[in-house]
Amino acid sequence: MTKTILIAGLGLIGGSLALAIRKQHSDYHILGYNRGEASRNIALERGMVDDASDDFKSLAVQADVIILCVPIQKSIDMIKDLASFELKPNVLVTDAGSTKGAIIAAAEHHLADKDINFIGSHPMAGSHKSGAVAADVNLFENAYFIMTPCRLTKPDAVPRLTDLLTASGARFVQIDAAEHDLVTSQISHFPHVLASSLMLQAGDYALEHPFTKNFAAGGFRDMTRIAESEPGMWTSILMTNPKPILERIEEFKERLDRVSDLLKTGDQDAIWHFFEHGRQTRKAMEIHKRAGVDSFFDIFISIPDKEDSILSVLEVLRGISLVNIRINEENRADTYGVLQITFKNQEDLDEAVKRLSQETDYIISFD
Ligand code: NAD
Numbered sequence: 001m002t003k004t005i006l007i008a009g010l011g012l013i014g015g016s017l018a019l020a021i022r023k024q025h026s027d028y029h030i031l032g033y034n035r036g037e038a039s040r041n042i043a044l045e046r047g048m049v050d051d052a053s054d055d056f057k058s059l060a061v062q063a064d065v066i067i068l069c070v071p072i073q074k075s076i077d078m079i080k081d082l083a084s085f086e087l088k089p090n091v092l093v094t095d096a097g098s099t100k101g102a103i104i105a106a107a108e109h110h111l112a113d114k115d116i117n118f119i120g121s122h123p124m125a126g127s128h129k130s131g132a133v134a135a136d137v138n139l140f141e142n143a144y145f146i147m148t149p150c151r152l153t154k155p156d157a158v159p160r161l162t163d164l165l166t167a168s169g170a171r172f173v174q175i176d177a178a179e180h181d182l183v184t185s186q187i188s189h190f191p192h193v194l195a196s197s198l199m200l201q202a203g204d205y206a207l208e209h210p211f212t213k214n215f216a217a218g219g220f221r222d223m224t225r226i227a228e229s230e231p232g233m234w235t236s237i238l239m240t241n242p243k244p245i246l247e248r249i250e251e252f253k254e255r256l257d258r259v260s261d262l263l264k265t266g267d268q269d270a271i272w273h274f275f276e277h278g279r280q281t282r283k284a285m286e287i288h289k290r291a292g293v294d295s296f297f298d299i300f301i302s303i304p305d306k307e308d309s310i311l312s313v314l315e316v317l318r319g320i321s322l323v324n325i326r327i328n329e330e331n332r333a334d335t336y337g338v339l340q341i342t343f344k345n346q347e348d349l350d351e352a353v354k355r356l357s358q359e360t361d362y363i364i365s366f367d
Helices: 011-025 037-045 058-061 072-083 101-110 157-168 178-208 212-216 218-228 232-239 242-264 266-286 308-316 347-359
Strands: 004-008 031-032 051-053 063-069 091-095 116-120 120-121 144-148 173-175 297-304 321-330 338-345 365-366
Touching: 004 011, 004 058, 011 031, 011 037, 011 157, 031 058, 037 051, 037 365, 051 058, 058 072, 058 120, 063 072, 063 157, 063 218, 072 091, 072 101, 072 232, 091 157, 101 120, 101 178, 101 232, 116 157, 120 178, 144 157, 144 178, 157 173, 178 232, 178 242, 232 242, 242 266, 297 308, 297 347, 308 338, 308 347, 338 347, 347 365
Parallel strands: 004 031, 004 063, 031 051, 063 091, 091 116, 091 120, 144 173
Antiparallel strands: 120 144, 297 338, 297 365, 321 338
């Protein structure tokens, strides 16, 4: 049955969701709200939406499903607006916000007596890019798509949303909104605070010690990559999830103090155990598996540490889309280095392994 879907906010997330819906449900009528004309035009040109406008109300009243893909505070404003519109009966409304408690509270407050089927969502994939221009139909492949049911969620909400977004390739999970905000404070929100703090500390240190800028290498880069994230989005995240983030900050200060004490007393054995415990904990986490938050498909290639060996691998892989490529630096002192290449899906990984096995002698391993 033809349905009308409204994507409110044709940015990275909204545009990518529209493309995923389009891929599977080519008969659905997709409407796009966007306040700026540039992303509206891009969305129309790329075929993400059939119609686009900056008039939220005129689009919302036509929709069977509304997905709010705007900054969290704006989603809350839109939820308030929806309460005053004459919407279709049992319209399914969800959002894409990175925090869930504030959105769910707003929905339960403003939409309580309406014939609206509301569920929170958080597609856990992103990029440093933004806007419709950055939308990617594969953005959510293998990523968790978290749904947070609430008092306004009817039993058909999860199957409706899952069916709508199946082509995204995401992994759908349900969790309570408060638990979502606690977990993401630890693995996402607090690490962003930490990355920016580390970056600022290094920036200040570089004023007195200019070589700081030159010597910062792989480890520092890995620790601070997310400090380049969009400040507006992260400000909204902190403002809508303050308590858990404050708790993580306080707890972390205690951890730093404990390391500080070990160092002051010169407790070498305890310091070794501190690092070893961290290493083992990381190994046991899902980030080392395909299904992690940054869930990708990796191969590890042992290649001689000499000129052109990386180029030769890339030549063999020409035409296969690579998500990431890195040289594991801890191996640089060996004759062989380990080149880690990340693919988007199993198909690409299989093709890469096939070609590399046929065309090179390099030892390849994968999970
Ligand atoms: P984006 O900047 O690419 O797009 C944001 C969209 O919101 C744009 O269409 C913009 O025009 C619109 N917008 C911004 N302020 C507005 C306002 N005041 N009024 C009307 N429209 C406004 O951002 P995005 O990455 O697509 O993020 C959208 C939502 O998805 C946010 O709630 C964010 O928390 C969430 N999210 C982002 C990521 C990520 O990594 N980018 C991941 C998961 C969830």
